[in-house]
Amino acid sequence: MTSAKDILQTVTVEPSFNVDELSTILQALADLDRDSTACAVAMTAGGGGVLNATRAALDAADTAATAGRVLARGEGADLTVVKAVLGAAAVAAERSAQECGAHAEHSEHCRIHSESAGRAAELLRSQLSSLG
Numbered sequence: 001m002t003s004a005k006d007i008l009q010t011v012t013v014e015p016s017f018n019v020d021e022l023s024t025i026l027q028a029l030a031d032l033d034r035d036s037t038a039c040a041v042a043m044t045a046g047g048g049g050v051l052n053a054t055r056a057a058l059d060a061a062d063t064a065a066t067a068g069r070v071l072a073r074g075e076g077a078d079l080t081v082v083k084a085v086l087g088a089a090a091v092a093a094e095r096s097a098q099e100c101g102a103h104a105e106h107s108e109h110c111r112i113h114s115e116s117a118g119r120a121a122e123l124l125r126s127q128l129s130s131l132g
Contacts (some may be wrong), residue, residue: 020047022049025123029068032093033121036061039100039113046107053110060096060117063089067124083131086124092123 040057043050067089070082097117104111 009127018039020128025127026068026071027087028063028116028120028123029071031116032064033068034090035113035116036064036096041110042107042109044049050103052101056092056096057091057113060120061087063092067083079131083128084113086128086131087100090121090128093117097121 036057040054040061043054043057063085065086070077070085092108094117097114099118100110101114102110104114
């Protein structure tokens with residue numbers, strides 16, 4: 001399986017991003033998309049009044065996927081758009097980590113998702129800070 005870093009090293013990347021940092025962020029976004037979707041499906045199947053957490057997980061999945069696509073474009077990406085999509089993904093990840101974190105004691109899928117969302121939010125906030 002080819003890694004994000006392997007692919008990024010074959011293209012010119014926007015000078016604002018280090019290939020190692022970008023590949024780490026892309027992997028965190030892919031993990032967030034996967035874990036958020038799996039958690040939302042599990043919550044839907046389980047019922048139990050977790051509508052807000054399900055919506056938060058779906059928001060996190062959708063913004064993670066979008067942010068990953070925008071960041072993967074590399075050279076020529078509009079920095080204003082990059083910052084906006086990173087900010088949106090960070091907000092969605094933070095909200096989802098909080099919502100699913102409240103269920104983490106009782107649901108393994110919520111624990112996994114909350115941890116993934118927290119990691120992604122931290123990486124995204126860090127990258128936003130470095131972009132100025």
